[in-house]
Amino acid sequence: MPKPTKGARLGGSAAHEKLLLANLAKALFEHGRITTTEAKARRLRPYAERLVTKAKKGDLHNRRQVLQVITDKSVVHTLFTEIGPRYENRPGGYTRITKIGNRRGDNAPMAVIELVEALTVAQEATGEAEAATKRAAKDAEVAAEAKVDTTKADEAPAEESKDA
Structure with a gap:
């Protein structure tokens, strides 16, 4: 019987975390930089970098795999035509996380995650x-x-x- 991975998940359930990371990745590729909590930024970084690596390969199979995660075709098109080729010669490290202090309302540690300009x-x-x-x-x-x-x-x- 398949069991979910152990450990803390963002947002409670595994399904919610999956959707949360997909939406954060979509916003990151759409805007190039987003402000979020440090925990979300740390969870998003490897997720987004995996998608950029798939975009660098650029074939149909990888495009379909990314479309399963990010359902917005215009963002996937941007990822494969602009972002992927930009990092063609870079072997990883496509994102940067910068801590910006705590949020005013609940004192949550905040960070900016952005695509590194190649x-x-x-x-x-x-x-x-x-x-x-x-x-x-x-x-x-x-x-x-x-x-x-x-x-x-x-x-x-x-x-x-x-x-x-």
Whole structure:
């Protein structure tokens, strides 16, 4: 006879936890970042990362498995066309949990769970270009200071005569 897994479950029953995690994952993929309790965020993280890994594979079988969990086709489409390819070269760690303090009403510890922005090739190239621009500006500034120092040394101030 099948028995449910032992241990605490979010929301009481296993069915409620399953629906709760599916709805949290849907909101995370829809908005990119959600604010929830720390316990829910910790339970959501491996669940969402498993779905992103399925989206990275991108085949029909994995799409149907994700559709069994997240029933909103537009969110699944976004997951497979935008989010999955974004993490193509990343071997895991697609989400980040940041603690934000306690909730005002019941003092529950809160956290923000968000999708980590993966650097694309264009963003990496932009970052390298910005770094090169900063280096060039710094070199130009150092050269200008050196030039100013030499011109000051060449031009000695003229002595003023006192006519009284």
